[in-house]
Amino acid sequence: MTSKIWGGRFSSGPASIMEEINVSVGFDQRLAKQDLLGSRAHCSMLVARGIVSAEDGDAIQEGLTRIEKEISSGAFHFKRALEDVHMNIESRLADLIGAPAGRLHTARSRNDQVATDFRMWVRAACDTVDDEIRKLQSVLIDTAEQHAATIMPGFTHLQPAQPVTFGHHLLAYVEMFGRDRSRFVDARKRLNECPLGAGAIAGTSFPIDRALTAEKLNFDRPMANSMDAVSDRDFALDFLAAAGILAVHMSRLAEEMVNWSSPQFGFIRFTDAFSTGSSMMPQKRNPDAAELVRGKSGRIFGGLVALLTVMKGLPLTYSKDMQEDKETVFAVFDSIELCLAATTGMVVDMKPNAARMRAAADTDGLITATDLADWVTQKLNIPFREAHHITGKIVKLAEGKGVALGALSLAEMQMAEPRITEDVFKVLTPEASAASRTSFGGTAPDNVRQQAEAARKRFLTRGPTP
Numbered sequence: 001m002t003s004k005i006w007g008g009r010f011s012s013g014p015a016s017i018m019e020e021i022n023v024s025v026g027f028d029q030r031l032a033k034q035d036l037l038g039s040r041a042h043c044s045m046l047v048a049r050g051i052v053s054a055e056d057g058d059a060i061q062e063g064l065t066r067i068e069k070e071i072s073s074g075a076f077h078f079k080r081a082l083e084d085v086h087m088n089i090e091s092r093l094a095d096l097i098g099a100p101a102g103r104l105h106t107a108r109s110r111n112d113q114v115a116t117d118f119r120m121w122v123r124a125a126c127d128t129v130d131d132e133i134r135k136l137q138s139v140l141i142d143t144a145e146q147h148a149a150t151i152m153p154g155f156t157h158l159q160p161a162q163p164v165t166f167g168h169h170l171l172a173y174v175e176m177f178g179r180d181r182s183r184f185v186d187a188r189k190r191l192n193e194c195p196l197g198a199g200a201i202a203g204t205s206f207p208i209d210r211a212l213t214a215e216k217l218n219f220d221r222p223m224a225n226s227m228d229a230v231s232d233r234d235f236a237l238d239f240l241a242a243a244g245i246l247a248v249h250m251s252r253l254a255e256e257m258v259n260w261s262s263p264q265f266g267f268i269r270f271t272d273a274f275s276t277g278s279s280m281m282p283q284k285r286n287p288d289a290a291e292l293v294r295g296k297s298g299r300i301f302g303g304l305v306a307l308l309t310v311m312k313g314l315p316l317t318y319s320k321d322m323q324e325d326k327e328t329v330f331a332v333f334d335s336i337e338l339c340l341a342a343t344t345g346m347v348v349d350m351k352p353n354a355a356r357m358r359a360a361a362d363t364d365g366l367i368t369a370t371d372l373a374d375w376v377t378q379k380l381n382i383p384f385r386e387a388h389h390i391t392g393k394i395v396k397l398a399e400g401k402g403v404a405l406g407a408l409s410l411a412e413m414q415m416a417e418p419r420i421t422e423d424v425f426k427v428l429t430p431e432a433s434a435a436s437r438t439s440f441g442g443t444a445p446d447n448v449r450q451q452a453e454a455a456r457k458r459f460l461t462r463g464p465t466p
């Protein structure tokens with residue numbers, strides 16, 4: 001029967017559109033490995049508690065092993081009519097071992113089953129992302145160390161502000177990515193409680209051992225409340241929120257790469273490996289990978305908003321709306337992986353141009369105005385606010401003449417403040433300015449070298465993120 005309302009897409013009426021909206025096996029088959037692990041743990045707990053016989057338990061475990069092989073060899077046929085990955089695996093188990101298969105679902109519901117599978121999947125995703133961010137930090141630290149003394153303009157409001165080093169600039173991102181890792185590590189810690197055994201909503205009358213199941217699946221403990229266990233997806237939201245903030249950081253770095261690689265800046269150049277041409281303008285070298293990292297942040301943020309919206313109006317406990325959680329998280333994970341790999345690739349590929357950066361740090365010779373004000377404050381014991389004012393007059397003079405601060409004569413400087421001496425000229429080069437920033441966390445080349453070494457210890461040695 002073709003529905004008048006739904007048009008020609010469906011060969012029959014409500015039944016086929018019901019399957020169309022309900023089916024999830026197209027995407028939730030990504031949970032197959034976790035589903036098999038969960039079933040194995042549940043089955044051995046049932047045997048240990050005498051709920052299922054050892055014989056049936058063995059048959060189930062063997063059947064699950066065969067299914068695992070079928071899935072990894074690609075021979076397993078996922079059927080849409082069986083709705084989701086859980087029903088597909090259970091139905092195949094029945095094909096393979098017959099009656100004992102029916103005992104596996106004792107004291108279990110798809111509600112606690114899917115919550116367990118998905119937690120394990122997100123847990124593994126947190127570990128993978130943590131590892132991939134570590135690789136990005138590693139190449140950033142290497143490049144930062146090579147450019148510990150490479151002078152460039154530091155910007156505020158995208159206006160040249162003070163000289164910094166390129167290495168210092170890159171290490172700023174190493175810190176951001178370090179905090180990103182800590183968010184994934186933290187999300188992982190919080191999610192590591194086991195829902196299995198919560199049943200559909202209320203727990204079960206069978207004498208199960210939830211601590212045993214939790215332990216077998218490497219969870220820290222069982223979740224304390226069966227209703228919470230089947231109904232919250234905050235662990236997925238934690239993951240998406242951490243992914244969103246990571247995407248902000250990757251997008252900002254990507255934006256800088258787009259700027260830096262434009263001929264106007266010329267601070268870096270991508271090789272052909274990370275450049276694309278224009279179909280019309282032969283001279284173009286476009287930084288498409290950086291633009292796409294910046295652009296993909298949109299869908300990553302969208303994932304968080306999508307799941308927040310799905311969850312916000314749901315009464316306890318499970319509602320089918322929650323099936324929408326998986327595609328969102330899978331898609332965000334895929335985008336994050338791609339963006340991390342592309343960003344790491346671009347950092348390795350980019351060729352910094354130290355001469356262009358140095359020249360940009362000194363286009364008008366005014367970038368060391370703060371150094372002049374600091375000199376006046378420190379050497380003449382004049383309050384900084386007043387020194388700022390004196391420096392302002394000198395800057396105005398230089399600007400009026402169209403020369404650098406360092407190109408003014410001592411007499412001209414003394415028109416603004418008579419006690420200024422020849423000594424002032426030493427602090428007016430970008431190199432002297434950067435080298436003087438020795439305060440902790442500052443841009444002086446020696447600091448940057450030390451910070452690169454410290455970052456290596458903090459971030460690249462195995463173990464939990466600090």
Ligand code: ARG
Nearest residue numbers: 024084110111114320322323
């Ligand atoms: N495919 C479902 C999901 O992803 C599994 C749980 C279904 N539970 C139920 N009672 N219908 O949410």
